[in-house]
Amino acid sequence: MVVLPPVSGVNSTHPYCPEMELLLKHQQRLQRQRDGIAHRMKKLAAKQAEITKKTNAVKEKIRKKYEDMKRVLDEDLRITLTQLDTEYEATEKYVEDRIEECYHLTQELDQELSKIDEKTQEIDIQNAETEKKISETLKLTDPDRIQMDEFKCGQLLSLTINLLLFIRSQVPVTKKLFQTYAADVVLDADTAHPKLIISPKGDSATFTETWQDVPETPSRFETTLNVISREGFSEGQQYWEVDVKGKTYWELGLTYPSIPRKGREEDSWLGRGKESWCMEYFNGDYTAWHGGVEHTLPLLAGKQFTRIGVYCSFPGGVVCFLGADTMTPLHCFCAGTFTDTLHPALCPGHDNEGTNWKSLNICDVSRSAPVL
Known part of the structure; x- marks a missing residue:
């Protein structure tokens, strides 16, 4: 002493x-x-x-x-x-x-x-x-x-x-295993930015230049092109996939309900706060985000996947992103212990100079594309 x-x-x-x-x-x-x-x-x-x-x-x-x-x-x-x-x-x-x-x-x-x-x-x-x-x-x-x-x-x-x-x-056996963890993801139109069109079934999000005539609600994102799911989950293992074919810009991941919806644009971006985890793709480059920390993934540069899978394990406290075409691991975060309900979240991105008009579509994991 x-x-x-x-x-x-x-x-x-x-x-x-x-x-x-x-x-x-x-x-x-x-x-x-x-x-x-x-x-x-x-x-x-x-x-x-x-x-x-x-x-x-x-x-x-x-x-x-x-x-x-x-x-x-x-x-x-x-x-x-x-x-x-x-x-x-x-x-x-x-x-x-x-x-x-x-x-x-x-x-x-x-x-x-x-x-x-x-x-x-x-x-x-x-x-x-x-x-x-x-x-x-x-x-x-x-x-x-x-x-x-x-x-x-x-x-x-x-x-x-x-x-x-x-x-x-x-x-891969991981494909068969993750299919047993398939989550029923339905997007909540009441949370969608006014420049997003959410399909009636809640299984796709499309960017539009037109500001939609939608009600102003506390849950709606106003500064970023985000939308989250209606239901969250707080136990077990969950897996879902998004069809990103033909896209040049997208973001997707998981978030607590506490993610900011208003105010500064940066606060609402997926992965920029400690309440969300995100994989971002922009013009051929992949980046993982959490807590505002950027994780560049140069080994994936130039690779294209038609589907991106997101796996979450509450017992393991992990969030993993995969190229679902071949079940290629992209990045994995370890949170240790999750402290709130998690909601799938995505951002289809802006038009990116006319190259990014396609929708982001939630996939039926039980009918996933063939593994190469």
């Missing part, structure tokens, strides 16, 4: 000094607070180590399962090819035997040709025997009598194709 020097004007040897007692109490309180913060840092470090250990354990288990699947598929491939090879080898041997028979017959015919000067009667008898042998040999060696089991081969190929289609329907 740091020992405070005597306070000017205070007799430190005096048996009772109120000023010194106050300073000592303040010093002790600060020390206790410092010790508490230090203890919290240790607990956070332990939590970090625990999360790292658990994450690595899950990754290792999943990796081993994929290795098991590969071994199973490799073994199934070996068995299937071995079956085909066994049948091929049997057929190949049969054909080679027939070729050998024909070869031996040609040898016999050569010998007969060399005896052409012998007696006619003997030649006639031999010719009859030879003709019969030739006829039998040609009958036995007719290539049309040698057939593959093409029906079974076709069935094997069909089953293999079906297995491939099934595997493709199951990967």
Whole structure:
């Protein structure tokens, strides 16, 4: 503990000094607070180590399962090819035997040709025997009598194709998992900026230059082209997707109801405050925002996705953005613990010099576009 020097004007040897007692109490309180913060840092470090250990354990288990699947598929491939090879080898041997028979017959015919000067009667008898042998040999060696089991081969190929289609329907596994978290997102027209047209079903938002004749409500955004969902969620896992095909500018994410709707424009932008999380796309560049902190994503520059997925886990306290076409992770925020209900939010953006007139459309996740 740091020992405070005597306070000017205070007799430190005096048996009772109120000023010194106050300073000592303040010093002790600060020390206790410092010790508490230090203890919290240790607990956070332990939590970090625990999360790292658990994450690595899950990754290792999943990796081993994929290795098991590969071994199973490799073994199934070996068995299937071995079956085909066994049948091929049997057929190949049969054909080679027939070729050998024909070869031996040609040898016999050569010998007969060399005896052409012998007696006619003997030649006639031999010719009859030879003709019969030739006829039998040609009958036995007719290539049309040698057939593959093409029906079974076709069935094997069909089953293999079906297995491939099934595997493709199951990967990426994150797609199948996130589909089980599908959220029913309906946009709330009463929150939409007056320059946004919200579809009757609440599943799309379109920018227009015309200021719409809409009621002024406390919940309506007035300075930014935002709209949020009617319903929010405060537990479990939620996933939704937005069709962004043909757009050159958009913003989408999640927000607490407390996001500012009026006042300064910057305060209402998604991700500019601590109450919202946002992914922004503008002219080929992707940026993630939260708490006014910009996270540029240069590795994604130039990439285009037709759908963007947003995943939220209340137990995990995370918000993740994905290129839903291929389930490519774009950026993930960790909030630790969410403190309020979360609402899906989006901004279709202005016209961007005539390049950004298309709508933002909420997708039916159960009928997502095929994974490439």
